[in-house]
Structures are given as structure tokens and as C-alpha cells.
Amino acid sequence: MADTVPLEVNVNLTLRDIYQANVVIALGSRTPWGWVLYLLFQVSWASLVFFALFSLFTGERAAWLALLWGPLFFLLFMPFAWFVLPYIAARSLVRSKPDVCKTTRWLFFPDRIEARGPVSETTLQWSAFLRIRETNEQLLLYFQKQLANVLPKRCFRDDSDVDAFRKLVRASFTGETILRN
Numbered sequence: 001m002a003d004t005v006p007l008e009v010n011v012n013l014t015l016r017d018i019y020q021a022n023v024v025i026a027l028g029s030r031t032p033w034g035w036v037l038y039l040l041f042q043v044s045w046a047s048l049v050f051f052a053l054f055s056l057f058t059g060e061r062a063a064w065l066a067l068l069w070g071p072l073f074f075l076l077f078m079p080f081a082w083f084v085l086p087y088i089a090a091r092s093l094v095r096s097k098p099d100v101c102k103t104t105r106w107l108f109f110p111d112r113i114e115a116r117g118p119v120s121e122t123t124l125q126w127s128a129f130l131r132i133r134e135t136n137e138q139l140l141l142y143f144q145k146q147l148a149n150v151l152p153k154r155c156f157r158d159d160s161d162v163d164a165f166r167k168l169v170r171a172s173f174t175g176e177t178i179l180r181n
Helices: 015-027 032-058 063-096 159-172
Strands: 007-011 104-108 113-116 121-124 131-134 138-144 147-152 176-178
Touching (some): 015 147
Antiparallel strands (some): 104 113, 138 147
């Protein structure tokens, strides 16, 4: 292993950090066209379900109600699924595993990553991650499609460390990257 000076980041996650990451992970799981197809499918599915339910309970065909209530249900339910459920999941994680909010020291080298937290120490190769994505406030290191390690930008010493991290990712990581500048 190369003995170079690592980029060090001490991360103290908050409930807000975990919630923001959950929302980004959930909403970033599809491409724009994937979202269009998903929304069309869900609205159609909801309309069909409401049509069947209204027809079953009223004994009549209730097509206009299905056309109204199907999309309305979907439009009311999806913000709940995209914004409330991620908060409930984040709160549950913080309550059940309070160590998640304790300091984790990340050391980034050109050939590896070391993480030392309250309950574990690990050394990872850059190839352990599927994707590295940057948002306005966080860097997400995905180790599965829907799971990521969260590095809030506020935990870096300054903007130059964030830039150094981007350069290190570009030089060391061969997977999918979504980085700013």
C-alpha cells in the first residue's frame, strides 16, 4: 500500500444528513425517461385499481371517478413515499443504531480508503463502490444500488479538500461518477 498523505474527513452524521441522502438515493434511482415511464405506469395502475374498486363497491362502472381518483391518489401518495418515508427510515436508523451519528474518520489514499468508526475499522479498494455521486451538500459513495456511505461536504476542512476529493475520485475510481466541476 502506498504511503502517501491521505485526504482525511471526520464525519459526524446527523438525522438531516441521513434523511437528505435517503431522498437523493430514492429520487436518483431512475433516469428522467425512467421517471416518465414510471409515472405513466403508476398513474395507469392507480386508475385501474380505483376503477375496479369503485365498480365493485357501487355495482356500476365508475370510469370518470377512476380517472380522477387514480392520478389524484398517486400524486398524493408519491410525495409521502419520496419525502416522508425516507425521514421515517432515517429516524428509525438513528434511534436503533445511535453509533451511526458518532465520528467516523475517513482516510482517502490513491489506492485505498480507510474508515475508522465507533464500531468498526475497514480498508476498502476504490472498486468496492459502484458509483460516487455529488449533490449540493453531500458526497455519496454507493456500495449497492440503493445504499451509500454519506460524506457531508460540511465535514471537509474547506472547499479545497472537496476539490482534492474530486481529483482523487477521478484519478482512482473507474466506476460511474456524478461529480460537480
